[in-house]
Amino acid sequence: MFKSCVIGLGKMGISHCAIVNTHPLLDLVTVCDTSSFVLDVFKRYSAVRCYTDYKEMFQNEELDCVFVATPTKFHFDIVKSALDKGLHVFCEKPFSLHVDEGKELVDLSLKRGVVNQVGYHNRFIGTFNYFKKLIEAGILGNVYHFVGEAYGPVVTRKKGGTWRSKGSEGGGCLFDYASHVINLIEFILGDIKSVDGTQLKKIYSSGVEDAVYSALILENGVSGNLSVNWSDETYRKMSTQITAIGTEGKIISDAQEIRIYSKKGNEKFGLEKGWTIKYITDLTDNVDFYLRGEEYSAQVDNFAKSMESEASHNKSSFESALNTDRVIEKLNNYQTQ
């Protein structure tokens, strides 16, 4: 079993604790957070050892891997320390606030030869993986345009005051919501080369944007639109959708269903001429422990299996997440031009 720790006990950190603790390859031995309240709950109700200082924890504990789920501005220092200790690292998204720092971490992780992963969980959703397969098989012919969207009800009135309302600390819709969509576009369709016509809109927040709209051009020349808004209360929870259109058809997919329009149909993929609809129930494997979605367990499982065997392919590496950070930087720079 790999001795594991979780640093940062917010929403994702707690979720990781539950998944790590029940995973057959992982042993949750310590947690670390600066908030005394959450740490107190762990002290009273669980058997893990608790730290408020990650450096002290790295010094005192024999660890194999670390899950970093702190606010983004702390990622660089913590991940660097962990890599210096030779630990395998799972880091929450977005990866880094500054591309040069992210690059340093990518290089260091390669030098150390450790497993490195970032928590872009959409890469572990059945519908999006099927989408990627269909694109790779050329089902759409020449893809010429795409739309990447995400909407949800995070900030629906004026207020705020945590790190998420500070752009300099990794808050805002661009870092939080749009990063998922950018990463998913790159996963399914290819790397993004340039951005244009970018609008970062403040709707209710004063320090950060609540919506991101932009044109995107991929390395392969395909054009697309990004439309992300976390102040849309017509959605009950975050909802992410990717649409791609090509000379042979069109695909529209969210986390629950994928709708495929094929001009000719395709026997190998069981696609009829016209519309075929497949659901998460057809495309998602069961997990051993479920919390909020199969993808959260599946990504931790991928991380654990990558530590266990070099043959296991890591589906969301530091390097792929750094590409997303590069696009975020371009969107931010466009705005300040």
Next chain:
Amino acid sequence: MDKVLFGDNQFFAVNHLSDEKSRAQAIRFKTDEAIISVLDSAIDLGINTFMCTTHDRIANICDHMRNNPERYKGFKIYPCMPYAHKYVNAVTELGIIGTLKEYLPGNIFSTFAKGGLAFAKKDVIKMMELLIDAEMKMFKGIDTPVIFIQNVLTDMILGMGMKDIFVEYHNYIIKKYNAEPGYITMNLPLLLDVLEESGIKNPIICSSINKIGFRMSGGMDIYEKTLAEREFRPIAMQVLAAGAIRPNEAIEYLGKFPRIESVLFGASSQGHIRETKELIENHLT
């Protein structure tokens, strides 16, 4: 418990397969009257239990019931708390402490946190009790014989191995509300093990049980073995696997497990409600 429990997902735009269907539901059930009308047709078909989340709009439904005591005589509600998305969205914006401050009454949180002292176990319990009371407020005067923790919370506590919290919850629901504690989970076999270890005997557990194994974590074999051999009071949910299985086939499968006491399902049309109810009554022994 009744064999047939009527659920509320359809009212609050919860559809596990399609965001588009969710939106259609949100439009259809824009008004409380639309919800009440479907509930009334369920009652007219002989359904007497409504199992629902502590969504803000349920408070209005409860008002309507209190105002029409004759119409809702003998009708029961099984509350499921909390309405998780309310908290998940709040935590994304405000953090955990910010969310607790937002939802705990008055200045309670600051009182606990005064002087930066560590939280004692009794403070954590007190906070849990206050959050339960806040969620239960809307049901005052309504018969709530079983009270559930939602799966996100159950499974988070389960995953972190904080089984004492289950015991505290269990005791508080019995003591304060004179009700049976229930647990919703996506991890039935593991939860049952942990509850038994904690001394909670024969618990009411609501979990996904369906013919294709959808959201039956750990696999169908261990679920089927658990249903056949272990002592607990199972409620089956997601029996249609979000629409992937036809109703007849779906309910027939449940008939293999005589221990299943109740089936939770939601539907919007009287025809669907009638059909599903009849299937459940025919197949469940």
